[in-house]
Amino acid sequence: MSSDTIEHEASHGHHEAPEVVEGRQRLGIWLFIVGDVIMLASFIFTYLYLRGTNTGNGWMTYLQGDTNAANYGQPVHEKVLSAGFNWTITAVIVASAAVVWFGEKHLRAQQKGAGSFSLIAAVAGLLAIVASALTVIQLRSIDEHMPYHLLSQNVHEFTYTAYGSAEILLNGSSLLHLIVLAFLGFGLAIRASKGLVSSEGLKWSQARFVRFFWVWVALGSVITAAVTSLINK
Amino acid sequence: MTATIDLQKSHSPATNGGGFLRRLNFGTGIIFGIIGALLGYFLPHHFFDNQGSAFADQCTVISAVGWVIGFWFGIGALAGPFKWFLGWDQTHADEMYLAGKDQGKKRYWKYCTDHKVVGVQYLVLAMVLLGAGGILAMLIRTDLISPGSHFVNQQVYNSFLSLHGMLMIISLIIAVAGPWGNFVMPIQCGARDMAFPRLNALSLWTVVAAAVPLLTTLFIGGIQDGWTTYAPISIQTGIGMNTFAIAIITFVISTTVAGVNTVCTIMTMRTTGMSLDRLPIFTWASLIGGALGLYAMPFFATAMTMTILDRSAGTSFFSADSGGTGWLWENMFWLMGHPEVYVILIPAVGALLEIATVFSRKPLFSYKTAIGGMAGIAGLSILVWAHHMFTTGWAPQLGGPFMLTTELISIPTGIIFLVAVGTIWRGNLWMKTPMIWLMGFIANFIIGGVTGIYLSDIPVDNTMHGTMFVVAHFHYVFVGSVLFGAIGAVYFWFPKISGRFLDEKMGRISFWLAFIGVQVTFLAMFVSGLRGMPRRYASYQAIFEHTNVISTIGAYTIMAGMLVSLANIILSWRSGEPSGPNPWHSKTLEWLVPTPVPLENFEVLPVIESDPYTYGEKEGARA
Numbered sequence A: 001m002s003s004d005t006i007e008h009e010a011s012h013g014h015h016e017a018p019e020v021v022e023g024r025q026r027l028g029i030w031l032f033i034v035g036d037v038i039m040l041a042s043f044i045f046t047y048l049y050l051r052g053t054n055t056g057n058g059w060m061t062y063l064q065g066d067t068n069a070a071n072y073g074q075p076v077h078e079k080v081l082s083a084g085f086n087w088t089i090t091a092v093i094v095a096s097a098a099v100v101w102f103g104e105k106h107l108r109a110q111q112k113g114a115g116s117f118s119l120i121a122a123v124a125g126l127l128a129i130v131a132s133a134l135t136v137i138q139l140r141s142i143d144e145h146m147p148y149h150l151l152s153q154n155v156h157e158f159t160y161t162a163y164g165s166a167e168i169l170l171n172g173s174s175l176l177h178l179i180v181l182a183f184l185g186f187g188l189a190i191r192a193s194k195g196l197v198s199s200e201g202l203k204w205s206q207a208r209f210v211r212f213f214w215v216w217v218a219l220g221s222v223i224t225a226a227v228t229s230l231i232n233k
Numbered sequence B: 001m002t003a004t005i006d007l008q009k010s011h012s013p014a015t016n017g018g019g020f021l022r023r024l025n026f027g028t029g030i031i032f033g034i035i036g037a038l039l040g041y042f043l044p045h046h047f048f049d050n051q052g053s054a055f056a057d058q059c060t061v062i063s064a065v066g067w068v069i070g071f072w073f074g075i076g077a078l079a080g081p082f083k084w085f086l087g088w089d090q091t092h093a094d095e096m097y098l099a100g101k102d103q104g105k106k107r108y109w110k111y112c113t114d115h116k117v118v119g120v121q122y123l124v125l126a127m128v129l130l131g132a133g134g135i136l137a138m139l140i141r142t143d144l145i146s147p148g149s150h151f152v153n154q155q156v157y158n159s160f161l162s163l164h165g166m167l168m169i170i171s172l173i174i175a176v177a178g179p180w181g182n183f184v185m186p187i188q189c190g191a192r193d194m195a196f197p198r199l200n201a202l203s204l205w206t207v208v209a210a211a212v213p214l215l216t217t218l219f220i221g222g223i224q225d226g227w228t229t230y231a232p233i234s235i236q237t238g239i240g241m242n243t244f245a246i247a248i249i250t251f252v253i254s255t256t257v258a259g260v261n262t263v264c265t266i267m268t269m270r271t272t273g274m275s276l277d278r279l280p281i282f283t284w285a286s287l288i289g290g291a292l293g294l295y296a297m298p299f300f301a302t303a304m305t306m307t308i309l310d311r312s313a314g315t316s317f318f319s320a321d322s323g324g325t326g327w328l329w330e331n332m333f334w335l336m337g338h339p340e341v342y343v344i345l346i347p348a349v350g351a352l353l354e355i356a357t358v359f360s361r362k363p364l365f366s367y368k369t370a371i372g373g374m375a376g377i378a379g380l381s382i383l384v385w386a387h388h389m390f391t392t393g394w395a396p397q398l399g400g401p402f403m404l405t406t407e408l409i410s411i412p413t414g415i416i417f418l419v420a421v422g423t424i425w426r427g428n429l430w431m432k433t434p435m436i437w438l439m440g441f442i443a444n445f446i447i448g449g450v451t452g453i454y455l456s457d458i459p460v461d462n463t464m465h466g467t468m469f470v471v472a473h474f475h476y477v478f479v480g481s482v483l484f485g486a487i488g489a490v491y492f493w494f495p496k497i498s499g500r501f502l503d504e505k506m507g508r509i510s511f512w513l514a515f516i517g518v519q520v521t522f523l524a525m526f527v528s529g530l531r532g533m534p535r536r537y538a539s540y541q542a543i544f545e546h547t548n549v550i551s552t553i554g555a556y557t558i559m560a561g562m563l564v565s566l567a568n569i570i571l572s573w574r575s576g577e578p579s580g581p582n583p584w585h586s587k588t589l590e591w592l593v594p595t596p597v598p599l600e601n602f603e604v605l606p607v608i609e610s611d612p613y614t615y616g617e618k619e620g621a622r623a
Helices: A018-053 A083-110 A114-144 A162-193 A201-230 B026-042 B055-075 B079-086 B092-098 B104-109 B115-143 B154-177 B179-183 B185-189 B197-220 B240-268 B281-312 B326-360 B367-381 B385-392 B396-408 B410-424 B433-456 B458-464 B468-498 B504-530 B542-575
Strands: A061-063 A075-077 A148-152 A155-158
Touching (some): A018 A162, A018 B281, A083 A201, A162 A201, A162 B281, B026 B197, B055 B281, B092 B197, B115 B154, B154 B179, B154 B197, B179 B281, B179 B326, B179 B468, B367 B410, B396 B433, B433 B468, B468 B504, B468 B542, B504 B542
16 A cells, blocks of 8 residues: 555545445444344343342242231242233334334335425324333332332331342333434424425435334334243243 | 644635534533532432432432533533434534634544544543553552551552552553544545544543543442452442442443444445455454444443442342342353453554554565454454353353363464564564564563463363462553553554654663563562462462562552653653654555644545555555
8 A cells, every 4th residue: 555556536535425424324323223232132131041040039039028917028929010011012112113114115215205204203203202101101010019128127128029120121221212212203303394304315314224223122122022021930 | 732734625614603512622521510410419319218228329320420411411412412303403614613623722622523633532531541540550559568558448449459440441442442543543444534423522522421430439438349340249339339330331332332433434434445355454453343342342331230220229130139140240241341351452453463564564464364363352252251250150061161262262362473473574673662562562462361371271260260360361461462552552653643753762761661560560470379369459468478569569660661651752742853744654544644634634535556565565566
């Protein structure tokens, strides 16, 4: 790579073609998704590892901690979180992804632009908020069944079982993702309403990249729901 | 400091006046960070039950998160996402302003998107963090100069030891990949900037955001559980663990962003003719290191998230009395921990191989084998984590396979040695300071590597794991190898960022102090370990005194060497001998652009027609 091997291009290169920029951004979003896949894999590994080791038979079992109860100190088996409710949340997330997926593809195929996509993105964002609210309810249901241990006289310290802990991790992660999806959905809706999402050049690629991430979050939700529904007790 | 110039006269000038966002800088970052931290500390008093034992943990966690968000806001990192959300896209003038156009030295204190500015910022940040970690090392060694010296009490000693470890890990992760992965790598590719300039600035300032809560641990009780923060001790220790955990999660955000940016830049922004088999070896090392970091670091964030939840939200990931297990932590930590060693090492190796070929005036010996060696190290590094757990009793039936994978990794590592030695062999050696640091690296890494092979054997590890032998081993790798590589890289590329040479005489003095210091410190530490001295202890039996005195003298010697190099950098940056654009007569692209490097690096993008290591061949023979 000596200096004589450097030749000047015919044109200045700092105005890049839209497809070049789009390719770069596409790889970027895929790499972020790869990082997120690893994160979810580590969460599911945690869930399965704790289930597999079941240390001290404590995966779902805790000791009765109410000092006034006759059965104080007896093991209590925690209830499994409602699989139906879990799948309901997942269904809402999948529906929001489907809205983004089919809406984006259809509009791109129809060469339609801003106005229509604004509505689609807003609907998807709303569904993400609904899923967020349902996830908060799910998290609170863990809280309501929270067992506790008696640490010392008259002082109760609450402690989740390993199962409850793993569910908090998975649901908490899902909630964070849904907040990001809502941000992206409403952001796209606002941008589309301003004419910043259209079929011209790069302006559409943002919608496509959001779709990639949205579909991944939905897929991750399906995987999580499947694992926690099939492997729990 | 670098003074980049703009050759793109056609750009519309950046406006300097007006706008809240244009007034944001490091100072406003600190101010908003403190506001965020205070809000984070006091708001829980209104919303949480402050009777529980976890209340203090909740307050410190939220306070540390408040710091990070406040700092991001104050430095301007959140402006991009929110402007996107509201549909206020950046104008070209905004982008030029963010790139630091016409802002002189002020841009080094701002959220600047110019990759060269980010590179210099990373260099300074790495030196600050290395300095802090080095001071802690001196305090630790001073405490260990005699048995029961009580130079510091045992809690403070534990805090120093833990923070020293993590500071050094973080600073070494960024020591090569930060400055040179930003300043040099895009130019080596023939790119005008990184793929995502704003994310590039985000990665830099996120490390700053992480460093503050990390250092804060010292002032709120410290972390008592070592840099590995093994559970369940990490659940039981003081509130310093909370800020430590938030610092790590924040740092993981930075490395993830940086990893995506690095891989994207190399894969999509290479200039015409810069095929993968023509990439400079340092760029290959950046690619492999960045991809490996992308894989490894999320495990650390997950582990730290679980630590925070256990401490402040009543979960039981690591508490055996509620169904959790400490082995979960160990698996998570080392799933990150071992690849992270190579996230640190591989960029340093890449930089040193650049030095080897330039200062031997020979093509890189077996270029493709070198790439294969680095890729092999990265691939195997994700399959060796449990060798850190041989003595824990976890899955003993897997001991054999993990011993095998650990020993296998010595093969690609050995290949890298062969490439370095093969490049130097019968070369026309030009023994300038960067080359001397390379020689030191080769000598030290042999010792660090071979002792690693010993420790990969389960019987030896069972005997040595809890001793100073292991400490000596990994310090030969991190100090003797990576730090030598990082400093060699500074001596090599400093003329490109400053337009001046580092002083040769001071460089040699620094090298010999550091090299002799490493041998004195860590060979004596090997002896301490072989004689059975346990690691992590604040005091020890009298029989270990002699070797500890020697190690402490050696550590001071290393510090003296580091201070000479620091003085060299400061003095040479101000008044060093001018170097010109290509003082080493190198053939990679970063040396073929002017110094100072223009804002967009190339007036016109180059077209590459040969590989970068055609030293010793007749001009044009390979064109």
